[in-house]
Amino acid sequence: MFRSIVAAALVAGLALVGGTAGTARAEGDAPHPPHQKWSFDGVFGTYDRAAMQRGFQVYKEVCAACHGVKHLYFRDLAQIGYSEDQVKGIAAQVQVTDGPNDSGEMFQRPARPSDPIPGPFANDQAARAANNGALPVDLSLIAKARVSGPDYVFALLTGYKDPPAGVKMNPNMYFNEYYPGHQIAMPPPLNPDQVKYADGTPGSVPQMARDLVSFLAWAAEPTLEERHRAGFKVILFLIVVTGVFYAAKRKIWSRIQH
Amino acid sequence: MAVSQPGVPAGSSSTPASLPGSGHGRLVRWIDHRLPVISFLEHELTAYPTPVNLNYWWNFGSLAGIILVIMIVTGVVLAMHYTPHASLAFDSVERIMRDVNYGWLLRYVHMNGASMFFLIVYIHMFRGLYYGSYKYPRELLWILGVVILLLMMATAFLGYVLPWGQMSYWAATVITNMFSAVPLVGDSIVTLLWGGFTVGNPTLNRFYSLHYVLPFVIVAVVGLHLVALHQHGSNNPLGIERRGPQDSIPFHPYYTIKDMFGLSVFLIVFAVFVFYLPNFLGHPDNYIPANPMVTPPHIVPEWYFLPFYAILRSVPDKLLGVVLMFGAVLILFLVPWLDTSPVRSARFRPVYRWVSWLLPADAIVLGWVGANPPSGAFVVIGQIATFYYFFHFLILMPLLGKIERPRPLPISIGAAVLAAGPPVPAAAPMERR
Numbered sequence A: 001m002f003r004s005i006v007a008a009a010l011v012a013g014l015a016l017v018g019g020t021a022g023t024a025r026a027e028g029d030a031p032h033p034p035h036q037k038w039s040f041d042g043v044f045g046t047y048d049r050a051a052m053q054r055g056f057q058v059y060k061e062v063c064a065a066c067h068g069v070k071h072l073y074f075r076d077l078a079q080i081g082y083s084e085d086q087v088k089g090i091a092a093q094v095q096v097t098d099g100p101n102d103s104g105e106m107f108q109r110p111a112r113p114s115d116p117i118p119g120p121f122a123n124d125q126a127a128r129a130a131n132n133g134a135l136p137v138d139l140s141l142i143a144k145a146r147v148s149g150p151d152y153v154f155a156l157l158t159g160y161k162d163p164p165a166g167v168k169m170n171p172n173m174y175f176n177e178y179y180p181g182h183q184i185a186m187p188p189p190l191n192p193d194q195v196k197y198a199d200g201t202p203g204s205v206p207q208m209a210r211d212l213v214s215f216l217a218w219a220a221e222p223t224l225e226e227r228h229r230a231g232f233k234v235i236l237f238l239i240v241v242t243g244v245f246y247a248a249k250r251k252i253w254s255r256i257q258h
Numbered sequence B: 001m002a003v004s005q006p007g008v009p010a011g012s013s014s015t016p017a018s019l020p021g022s023g024h025g026r027l028v029r030w031i032d033h034r035l036p037v038i039s040f041l042e043h044e045l046t047a048y049p050t051p052v053n054l055n056y057w058w059n060f061g062s063l064a065g066i067i068l069v070i071m072i073v074t075g076v077v078l079a080m081h082y083t084p085h086a087s088l089a090f091d092s093v094e095r096i097m098r099d100v101n102y103g104w105l106l107r108y109v110h111m112n113g114a115s116m117f118f119l120i121v122y123i124h125m126f127r128g129l130y131y132g133s134y135k136y137p138r139e140l141l142w143i144l145g146v147v148i149l150l151l152m153m154a155t156a157f158l159g160y161v162l163p164w165g166q167m168s169y170w171a172a173t174v175i176t177n178m179f180s181a182v183p184l185v186g187d188s189i190v191t192l193l194w195g196g197f198t199v200g201n202p203t204l205n206r207f208y209s210l211h212y213v214l215p216f217v218i219v220a221v222v223g224l225h226l227v228a229l230h231q232h233g234s235n236n237p238l239g240i241e242r243r244g245p246q247d248s249i250p251f252h253p254y255y256t257i258k259d260m261f262g263l264s265v266f267l268i269v270f271a272v273f274v275f276y277l278p279n280f281l282g283h284p285d286n287y288i289p290a291n292p293m294v295t296p297p298h299i300v301p302e303w304y305f306l307p308f309y310a311i312l313r314s315v316p317d318k319l320l321g322v323v324l325m326f327g328a329v330l331i332l333f334l335v336p337w338l339d340t341s342p343v344r345s346a347r348f349r350p351v352y353r354w355v356s357w358l359l360p361a362d363a364i365v366l367g368w369v370g371a372n373p374p375s376g377a378f379v380v381i382g383q384i385a386t387f388y389y390f391f392h393f394l395i396l397m398p399l400l401g402k403i404e405r406p407r408p409l410p411i412s413i414g415a416a417v418l419a420a421g422p423p424v425p426a427a428a429p430m431e432r433r
């Protein structure tokens, strides 16, 4: 028994090393973002469809001016609760380049659900040129590409402050409590009531930030719900199997003295 | 006898005496007479005499074999969807995650499987160190194990580069750069590894090719590892050889069922990671596409390399750091000769019994140091822990064997089991199948 406890402690120790390895790095001098409760946390976590649709609306009306979500296709929007016709409608509002056609020309056409959602800039150079040299990153994986991604994005979007006395800001930089180094080239993107939500939810900054995180968390990990559901069944099954094997092992080993 | 044919002497090598003929159809016997795979499997898996007293530490060998198979199967399927090109690799992994049926499952199993593989193999090795499984006549068995560890490390490093995220790219840069410390030919080695003058598309291509082939080399070495194992059979917690049939039981069904039970417990742990913490052991930076122009603030390897990374950084001199880091693995080759104690099992070694736990403790400290930036107290702690690591193998192991007074060993496994075990109602001692 003692040995198994030590072994368990060893395993836990290794896991901890792995875990702190994930968090202890990369924080720079920014404070750790405060933990928020999200609908997708935990074993039974799922995405909140209404929040994701609101988040997509904010993305489309605000963030899409600078940031792409290149890993998403219009058809993926069906997963956040839009009907097939709504997806077609959303896609058709956007012009994409297709071709070459039979005469060898590229041409513009309304997007279809099978198209990737196009970003605002043709390339990184154009993006930098429009943003004082800073690059607005693609947001499709942002919720997984930062330590405590969802909490961080929420903290970042709500973390703009006046610079404390004595802090010298570089030109075209904004003070943000949670950005590493505190100087970020992104102007505060969210202002109260900037977006008029279709469902009448008041558009406060924290509300919009939360909704965006719901949308971006799904964009980064669209298979999370399937994974949570499958995991529950798999683990339940394995627990039963373990019980059966344990009983069988006891039975078989009772034939001999050991 | 399985096959009694004229001209074939009973018990000839083609039909081992242990082959139970009953229960096999004619076809099976026909095949086995010409291609003795069935009698081989029966000999090595079913009848294979195994010490009666193995505890759960002995589960990790079969677990390692199973996870190797899981890695190969998921890897081969991932390879059907993965594109090894610097400008497409990252996106192709995202396509696997999003558009391939159960692609997320494949990738998370492969990704976390690598961690599980190391966890299992480290425990498996600790078992060997604790029970002295590397001593006569199992030295080559142990050495083949260390070869497997080296191949695994290479494979995991190469695989980690494939998704071509920021950590992939910069880990590749840091690790390949280490070879530049080699005197004279260092720079040529690095150019060869890179396939150019920086980590780039040629690097990714050769790493992919090697990542695909090395696991099959591992399979081959595992085969040799098993041949060596079956030559003398398993060691056991008492560390004494089996003296007669009363010390052994057939592998099947006793250890098959015990291994199945261990496997299902392990799969629960594995599933918790795959389904609920798939990125817990990973680094978020690897979801940022590789960018040669932006160096991440902290470049850290996967957790299973952290202790070695800490050893690498414990000395300011690059070459010495590299030598120490490789030395930390290579020193394992010498363990059968560094340990001078005539007694295998730590159970009967009052001092080593405790000292053996200091090594994993030291490795955890090293891992923690490796995960943190090399500044302040971490430097000193890392140096002390590195010193202890080598002190353990080079000083403590040889010395303890000489000065420690081992406790008396039991006469036989069977005697020890009978003395310790509770009385069994149906006391048919050591029943043979």
Ligand code: HEM
Residues within 6 Å of the ligand: B068, B071, B072, B073, B074, B075, B076, B077, B078, B079, B082, B093, B107, B110, B111, B114, B117, B152, B155, B156, B157, B159, B160, B161, B162, B163, B211, B212, B215, B216, B218, B286
């Ligand atoms: C010894 C067994 C193996 C180990 C330890 C191993 C380890 C790894 C690791 C650590 C990764 C990076 C995972 C990530 O962060 O995404 C990886 C990726 C990959 N491996 Fe393996 N691997 C093994 C066997 C194989 C085999 C046999 C194949 C193919 C035949 C394979 C194909 C791939 C592919 C295509 C990737 C890139 C896709 C991805 O990153 O998910 N692996 N491997």
